[in-house]
Amino acid sequence: MPVVRDLRVLLRLRNFRRLLVVRLLSQSADGVYQVALAAHVVFSPEKQTSAGAIASAMAVLLLPYSLIGPFAGVFLDRWPRRQVFLYGNLLRTALACCTALLILGTAPDWLFYASALCVTAVNRFVLAGLSAALPRVVDEDRLVVANSLSPTAGTLAATAGGGLAFAVRLVAADSDAAVVLLGAGLYLASALASLSLATDLLGPDPGGPRLLLRDALATTARGLLDGLRHLAERKDAARALAAITVIRFCYGALTVMVLMLCRYAWSDSNSGGLALLGLAVGFSGAGFFAAALLTPWAVGWLGRLRWIAACAAAAALLEPALGLWFRPGPMLVAAFVLGAVTQGAKIATDTVVQASVDDSYRGRIFSLYDVLFNVAFVGAAAAAALILPPDGESAAVVIGVAALYTIVAVTMFRWSRVAGAPL
Numbered sequence: 001m002p003v004v005r006d007l008r009v010l011l012r013l014r015n016f017r018r019l020l021v022v023r024l025l026s027q028s029a030d031g032v033y034q035v036a037l038a039a040h041v042v043f044s045p046e047k048q049t050s051a052g053a054i055a056s057a058m059a060v061l062l063l064p065y066s067l068i069g070p071f072a073g074v075f076l077d078r079w080p081r082r083q084v085f086l087y088g089n090l091l092r093t094a095l096a097c098c099t100a101l102l103i104l105g106t107a108p109d110w111l112f113y114a115s116a117l118c119v120t121a122v123n124r125f126v127l128a129g130l131s132a133a134l135p136r137v138v139d140e141d142r143l144v145v146a147n148s149l150s151p152t153a154g155t156l157a158a159t160a161g162g163g164l165a166f167a168v169r170l171v172a173a174d175s176d177a178a179v180v181l182l183g184a185g186l187y188l189a190s191a192l193a194s195l196s197l198a199t200d201l202l203g204p205d206p207g208g209p210r211l212l213l214r215d216a217l218a219t220t221a222r223g224l225l226d227g228l229r230h231l232a233e234r235k236d237a238a239r240a241l242a243a244i245t246v247i248r249f250c251y252g253a254l255t256v257m258v259l260m261l262c263r264y265a266w267s268d269s270n271s272g273g274l275a276l277l278g279l280a281v282g283f284s285g286a287g288f289f290a291a292a293l294l295t296p297w298a299v300g301w302l303g304r305l306r307w308i309a310a311c312a313a314a315a316a317l318l319e320p321a322l323g324l325w326f327r328p329g330p331m332l333v334a335a336f337v338l339g340a341v342t343q344g345a346k347i348a349t350d351t352v353v354q355a356s357v358d359d360s361y362r363g364r365i366f367s368l369y370d371v372l373f374n375v376a377f378v379g380a381a382a383a384a385a386l387i388l389p390p391d392g393e394s395a396a397v398v399i400g401v402a403a404l405y406t407i408v409a410v411t412m413f414r415w416s417r418v419a420g421a422p423l
Helices: 002-012 014-041 051-066 068-076 081-104 109-136 140-171 176-194 213-218 220-233 235-265 270-302 304-323 328-356 359-387 395-419
Strands: none
Touching: 002 014, 002 140, 014 081, 014 109, 014 140, 014 176, 014 270, 051 235, 051 359, 068 081, 068 109, 068 359, 081 109, 081 176, 109 140, 109 328, 109 359, 140 176, 140 270, 140 328, 220 235, 220 359, 235 270, 235 304, 235 328, 235 359, 235 395, 270 304, 270 328, 304 328, 304 395, 328 359, 359 395
């Protein structure tokens, strides 16, 4: 199979493998840390969590550091990206240890959220840097396959990290602090793995100004405007980003619904609800893996924009057919389907952005990409909180999400026809 052959070629590239190891360790740590947060915030026996509380937690954790996204882009276009991976993961190691201490000391919620906010804020630099650095270790002809393997493998690593966190939580008598310390160890391993890459290998290109912190902060607004102008000139990238933002909104709304269903409707115990959530995450991760195998072939056949349209159309048809039952079995199948179509659309979007945007702008564009992701997710959580009943069963959310998927599918298909040929 051509996809398998290309994957073998990619894995023979030494620097690609090394960058992939950095991603796998970093995102597995993210999975561990996120499960610890979910368990502590949503599934603690002493807390009666509501959809509004989940939305508030997401807003506290995501919206403030979304403001860091544009700043991260300016830095990523000026700092050696390898150093971002090294120092960013070392910093997250220390911050995760602080989070564990706060859990053990029964600190107030605001202090716990502040600590978690710092960990996830650094994450913006690392994830945006990984996407921006990928074209530096593979050629453009294999960029679609690289985008299938690398981010999807990272997502699977996060899923595996989440599964490991569940196991540790059972062995360590439901100790969220022990899970957080496991994540800290994985962050440290990712930092050490980045040392195998040359400092100047991952860009940005030399010749641009190496601004100090105060100078970078002073020119952030101008850099953002330049990035937005560059994006406006790259219509394919702008259209793909608009589509994936709506798809992310849909995924966020359904995530809150599944959290509430696991917490109240599907189980009589917190441990049982958390186990069901783990199954849903696992099925979604299997969908990500399926997308990694299918997307390179589908993009070659349909083109990138039409593949995004096809993913949205599949979700529009299957999400209500499976979700309106509000039962664990059909919902787990829906988790697989939505994982596949969401990741398939994201792989295509990543490739469109990387192929359309100049290297000197990639850091800024991918940081804006992250901001759109986070704002869409938090906005979806807030919208779901206004609609969802206490047990999470809401036909209005399921049907509304299906309508949004339909709009994306029709719009992207029209845009692909305007372009004239599959892109």
